[in-house]
Amino acid sequence: MARELISIHSSELTYVMWMVNDSCPFKCWYCPETTWGGTSAPSYDWETCSHALDVIFKKYKRGYFTLNGGEPTSWPYYTKVLEKFDNEPNWNIVTMSNMSKSLGSIKTWASKNAQVVASFHPNVINTEEKRRKWFDKVLSIKEETLLQIRLMWDPLHFDALLKIYNDFNDDDIYLEPARIVDLYNDLKDHVGIVNEYTPEQSKILGTLRSKIGKNFIKRSNDPIVTTLTYDNGNTQVLKNMDTWDWMQNISVTKKNRFKGWSCSIGLNNLYIDPKGNIAKAVCKGSRQLFISNFDTIDHTEWPDRNTRCTYEWCFCDPEILISKRKK
Numbered sequence: 001m002a003r004e005l006i007s008i009h010s011s012e013l014t015y016v017m018w019m020v021n022d023s024c025p026f027k028c029w030y031c032p033e034t035t036w037g038g039t040s041a042p043s044y045d046w047e048t049c050s051h052a053l054d055v056i057f058k059k060y061k062r063g064y065f066t067l068n069g070g071e072p073t074s075w076p077y078y079t080k081v082l083e084k085f086d087n088e089p090n091w092n093i094v095t096m097s098n099m100s101k102s103l104g105s106i107k108t109w110a111s112k113n114a115q116v117v118a119s120f121h122p123n124v125i126n127t128e129e130k131r132r133k134w135f136d137k138v139l140s141i142k143e144e145t146l147l148q149i150r151l152m153w154d155p156l157h158f159d160a161l162l163k164i165y166n167d168f169n170d171d172d173i174y175l176e177p178a179r180i181v182d183l184y185n186d187l188k189d190h191v192g193i194v195n196e197y198t199p200e201q202s203k204i205l206g207t208l209r210s211k212i213g214k215n216f217i218k219r220s221n222d223p224i225v226t227t228l229t230y231d232n233g234n235t236q237v238l239k240n241m242d243t244w245d246w247m248q249n250i251s252v253t254k255k256n257r258f259k260g261w262s263c264s265i266g267l268n269n270l271y272i273d274p275k276g277n278i279a280k281a282v283c284k285g286s287r288q289l290f291i292s293n294f295d296t297i298d299h300t301e302w303p304d305r306n307t308r309c310t311y312e313w314c315f316c317d318p319e320i321l322i323s324k325r326k327k
């Protein structure tokens with residue numbers, strides 16, 4: 001009989017998902033306008049932002065902030081945030097970027113990140129020439145930081161992506177075939193995967209795993225350790241890249257369902273939106289359920305207990321790893 005997963009327990013580092021802005025020049029067809037059609041100016045000043053970060057540092061002790069958007073490297077406070085984190089030994093930045101800026105610009109910030117996640121969008125980088133230039137530029141920073149490349153698996157560019165995936169072998173890189181999630185569907189608690197994949201595409205995509213280079217694994221030294229417990233009493237301990245590989249497999253095989261589980265969102269995780277609103281996790285923030293804001297952060301009632309999951313899909317992949325247990 002198949003064993004059933006009853007608990008996920010991850011080491012207690014804090015992961016903050018910070019959507020710093022909602023403006024981006026790419027306007028990808030599968031990306032909601034609320035992600036790219038906003039204004040470039042922040043709705044709070046730098047002092048307010050800096051103070052809010054100090055409060056979070058003090059409360060949560062150590063971990064990672066993942067900056068995304070929009071395009072985070074166009075955000076006016078991006079350089080200031082990197083400088084601030086430079087002085088915080090317990091806190092690291094990971095930047096998710098479409099890498100549309102020039103190489104000169106990218107080199108000014110790449111090495112200040114614990115990891116750079118470069119998203120390849122074939123609907124914009126859509127010719128052989130553009131693809132060659134994009135990969136040359138991105139791969140040229142691989143000595144300066146840990147580099148992950150996400151192939152955004154646009155069903156309209158399926159064959160080009162498959163060729164890139166099959167031809168790509170680089171010991172320094174973590175290459176991820178990234179299924180595109182339809183957030184709107186998910187919020188209506190539907191299937192949670194973009195609808196446009198044909199059954200054949202879906203089948204092929206289901207067989208593709210991340211290609212994690214051996215040098216990337218050596219250099220990453222990722223501190224996350226996740227213990228899985230099954231109903232037959234067996235446990236499995238995942239370390240380093242195995243953790244992320246397991247997470248991706250859970251998502252691809254659509255086992256990312258934890259409705260009714262007791263989930264520790266907010267205890268070691270937060271989500272911040274472009275207006276400085278703070279939620280316990282992306283799953284709450286995407287539904288506009290906030291616990292605080294940069295302006296009012298000194299009056300926050302911080303979470304102190306688990307939350308019962310009420311959602312059909314745990315659609316934000318890293319949130320699969322948030323500690324949770326059945327019942």
Ligand code: SF4
Nearest residue numbers: 024026027028031070
């Ligand atoms: S690059 Fe990213 S943020 Fe920009 S439009 Fe495309 S998916 Fe959205």
Ligand code: SF4
Nearest residue numbers: 258263283309314319
């Ligand atoms: S959807 Fe949210 S509450 Fe539910 S399991 Fe995932 S992170 Fe936890």
